[in-house]
Amino acid sequence: MSTAETSTAKAATAPTGRRPPLDPRGPRFGAAITAVLLLAVVFLSLTGESAAALALLAAITALFAWGALAGAGRHPYGLVFKRFVRPRLAPPTELEDAAPPTFAQAVGLAVCLVGLVLGLAGVPGSIGIAAAAAFVAAFLNAVFDYCLGCQIFLLLVRFGVLNRGGRPARQA
């Protein structure tokens, strides 16, 4: 979870990260494409096209890795959004911190990686199940603006996974 560590290592006070803020519709646009692709993986794995399902999930995993490492703003879908979609929309009412959608990419990466590894190890159904789980998150993100990254982050905080040692001075 290196993404989590780097994002919490930044100043505790400022909500703005080191990455520039985003139009919140960008990550949702990307999540819609991801959701469709993940649904295709589920379909392929249900109809027994295991090789194709594996290949497509591997491609989606690589895209998640890109988003998690380069930041949600520099994800290929984000660039497509900036170049082709955003000029056709009204300006955003407010910009959003890039950290939550970037963390969500890391969560998606983790889920898909588990599916890939189990699938390669020959565990039946693991590709389809991982794709279905990731689909639920991507669909909720795209359609309902649900932030799974935010939720998982809070859970990690509650379970003490993050910042076990430090308890810095508080601000109001």
Place this chain on the structure above:
Amino acid sequence: MKPLEAIGLLFALLTATTVLGLLWRARQGRVSRVTGDIVTPADVATTTAFGPAATLLQFSTELCARCPGTRRLLGTVADSRPGVVHVDVDLTHRADLAKRYSILQTPTTLILDGAGRVRARVGGPPNRADISATLDAIAQNTATRTLTTTPGSSHVDR
């Protein structure tokens, strides 16, 4: 599995996810009136004094898409009402507070009355009208209590 059966399963997955999303969205920002414990600034490790009329106590983390917007909204509401203070508590380094106040999502906002007692709880980004209505109700409650207890009595409502 035959393609048609697979499409049926996909449809079921899509429907279930949509229902989940609708249920989630219906709960977002809903104000539930509760009567909880008294919270003091020290409890949530802040130096900001609570409001004499009411306090909007927001819980956030560093990684929270809707927290900054909520912070702005609650800040505006607090500024427009005398005696109302907005306090934003970052839980990122305070897992103990998240557990103590059972914070399961961010932002979560507790609305405290003038005595610091929890009167309402909002999960998710709140809307302005509901927050104002809750603050009105708290103000009214306080007013009637003051009226009934003040004349000629040394009783302190605590």
